[in-house]
Amino acid sequence: MAVEGKADASPVTEADRGAELVLREMLGARFPEHGIWGEEFGPDRADAEWVWLLDPIDGTRAFITGRPLFTTLISLLHRGRPVLGIIDQPATGERWVGLDGLPTRFRGPFGGRAGCRPCAALAEAELGCTAPEIFTPELAPGFDRLRAACRRTSWGGDAYAYGLLALGTLDVVCEATLKPWDWAALRPVIEGAGGSLTDWQGHTLTLDSPGEVLALGDRGLLPASLRTLAGP
Numbered sequence: 509m510a511v512e513g514k515a516d517a518s519p520v521t522e523a524d525r526g527a528e529l530v531l532r533e534m535l536g537a538r539f540p541e542h543g544i545w546g547e548e549f550g551p552d553r554a555d556a557e558w559v560w561l562l563d564p565i566d567g568t569r570a571f572i573t574g575r576p577l578f579t580t581l582i583s584l585l586h587r588g589r590p591v592l593g594i595i596d597q598p599a600t601g602e603r604w605v606g607l608d609g610l611p612t613r614f615r616g617p618f619g620g621r622a623g624c625r626p627c628a629a630l631a632e633a634e635l636g637c638t639a640p641e642i643f644t645p646e647l648a649p650g651f652d653r654l655r656a657a658c659r660r661t662s663w664g665g666d667a668y669a670y671g672l673l674a675l676g677t678l679d680v681v682c683e684a685t686l687k688p689w690d691w692a693a694l695r696p697v698i699e700g701a702g703g704s705l706t707d708w709q710g711h712t713l714t715l716d717s718p719g720e721v722l723a724l725g726d727r728g729l730l731p732a733s734l735r736t737l738a739g740p
Contacts, residue, residue, distance in 0.1 A: 527564035567666035593693035606696030624725030625676035
């Protein structure tokens, strides 16, 4: 499959574009009054009360190398706030669905249920992150401190890692340079599983957030995580 490079050097394929066009067509036919904002083709009526936010293939690097760690991310915003989030892994048949105020639902080929696990301290935490190069020189020291404070670090996964956090196999996911279509679907899923999704200052993520994301399975880890990221 032909792979092209975007302005930010991230890869894109015809599958990314084709999947988004299919989603836009389906959503536009079912919800003509809603706005749609996709990673590949941008916003259409982004000022509407209800807006669908789409990332057709999150983890294109995994997709083009044949690793089943890519996902499709679909979220529905109400006045800018994510109220519905879907993480879907079509190769493995896994799907997480988060709806504001309700427990997250998980469907997988071997069963299972969503639910973050308790974690008493960062020293006991499993940390996930897509890659070290996503951090700018200003942010890298904070992440390095967090990584050193955790028990182990697992690299790779993109949005799939957040699904694992919602299943209780990871405790922390910390990343930077994320766009709204990268994190909006994650928030209802993680919060519905009992965790939290904030920026590096502990604030609620908004469409204007700069892109630093901290996901925790145990919300009790938030103070220690923020102190570690901030440093001395």
